[in-house]
Amino acid sequence: MRKIWILCLYLVVLSCDDGDLQIETLDFSSSNIQSCDSPIDIGETTLFFKIQGDEALILNLENNLFSNASTGEELPTSSISNESQLTYRFFSGDVSTAYFCDEIPPVEPTVLDEIEAEAGTITIISKVSSINTTTKTYSHNINITDLTLINSLNERLTDNSLLDYGNFTTTIGNSATLAFKNYADIPITKCEENPLENTVRLYKTINDEFIFIDLPTSLFVNEATSEPRVLDLATAGIFKNLIVNGISAIETICASDNTSNQAIIGEFFSTEGTISVATTASEPNTEGMVTYTHTITLLNVKLSLKATEEGSTDTVLSEIESIIFGEYTTTST
Structure with a gap:
């Protein structure tokens, strides 16, 4: 048969x-x-x-x-x-x-x-x-x-x-449990158009997530520091970690409200902490240009996970002692 x-x-x-x-x-x-x-x-x-x-x-x-x-x-x-x-x-x-x-x-x-x-x-x-x-x-x-x-x-x-x-x-x-050490070797990138006036948005991205920080331009004066410049995260500046549905897109990272065609799966944001910016200056090159390296560190940071369901509240995470955000460079002649 x-x-x-x-x-x-x-x-x-x-x-x-x-x-x-x-x-x-x-x-x-x-x-x-x-x-x-x-x-x-x-x-x-x-x-x-x-x-x-x-x-x-x-x-x-x-x-x-x-x-x-x-x-x-x-x-x-x-x-x-x-x-x-x-x-x-x-x-x-x-x-x-x-x-x-x-x-x-x-x-x-x-x-x-x-x-x-x-x-x-x-x-x-x-x-x-x-x-x-x-x-x-x-x-x-x-x-x-x-x-x-x-x-x-x-x-x-x-x-x-x-x-x-x-x-x-x-x-x-997740990255928060690692104190964002998985970002250590990722170079900082600056948004070409800063979403907030008189600020700089710096970010790092890994596949389907990114971290960014909005900082006033006054923190990046082209002058070496003997003591780091500091900023209270509770009153100014903000650090965020967003996880998206797919590969992170620049349109999402540099948007003023971090919205685009991508769905946000999770959002961590800072509520307390201190930003420290230590600046060093290089020797002038042959054209007289000096490079300033600004090392950005976040200290005693408290993050919250944004609630995704209506009626629920944000969840506060344990304090992170230190987050090394990385180095950002500027130049002057």
Whole structure:
């Protein structure tokens, strides 16, 4: 009896019962992605699976395909079966996570049929899904296109549509918990048009988030200091850390209200602290130009996480003793 295979965002599996052919539709969209690792290790986890009763759709990704960073226009990709593998298994009974995760898998159920995908392209879209006072969570969506299967009759089936394998999440500590040390090697950039009068907006960006500070121009006088110039964050100036839905855009960073087409996932802002600016001067160059290096440090900073739900209140974080914002240079002749 001829077996028929159909694939259209779901798999159709053929089995025999008392000699009669049956067609069972398996829609894996209602099954969650599972892994044997909890929490998922961004550098180690490669095996994922979806269970639907007595069937499983198993995905073994190549190493380092996804990361704790939002993806841009060029998505991480992997080919089946050269770099990653997708396997369908049909069992003699309902299967559980123990089959995949136990060091010694259970004897039952047994595998009645197994089909490995011959070709296909995997892409992963990663974005920040949530922020709290200590952590940052990413959602990773796995899609498969141009999937090719070979059935038991050696018939080739290729589906050019998109198969949404599903989502999984990973969680890391946010920048505030690191006292923003992850920004230490990022150079300071100045907004070309400062959103506030008589101020300078300086910022640093990492992928899907950025920090910035609005400071009065009087802090950057071209003159070496014997004592740092200081400013009270409670009365003037402001330090912010914003996390966005996607890659940080300059239109968001330098906007007066930090709004653009990008959705803001989380916003930390300063309420107390001291800004210290220490200035050193270089020797004049051959043209008589002097470079002034202004080292910006924030001391005893209190941040709040802005409330995102109506009726809720901002959350105050523990005081950060020191944030080294970095060096900003000016010149004079």
